[in-house]
Amino acid sequence: MCQMKVVVEKQGVEQQRYEDVTNLVVDGSTIKISTLFAEAAEVKNAAIRSIDFMGGLVRLQQNG
Template sequence: MCQMSIIVEKDGREEVVLKNAAQLEVVEEGIKVSALFEEPLIIADVFVNRIDFLDGEVRLKHRS
């Protein structure tokens, strides 16, 4: 199983919003992420900036 950390970058700062994400989906409001046994989280007004498969990270950026 390959689970990823979801990191949001804004104003030069980084925040891990979800560890062990199992699913990521682009929805109208932004990005919807979910982990096993947890409710999905919608992160509004962001886009996928980078996916690092070796480090297990998905980096999102806020739209300016």
């Protein structure tokens, strides 16, 4: 099984990091994140900036 890490950046600064992400859903400008061990989270006013499949890392850009 392969889990991803998700980093949320706001104004170029890393604000939050999620580990062991198993599911990511884009719903308009809200990104819903599910993990193995923590409760699901939502990042509002965000967009996917990049996905590194080999490195297992998703970078989100949060606006506002």
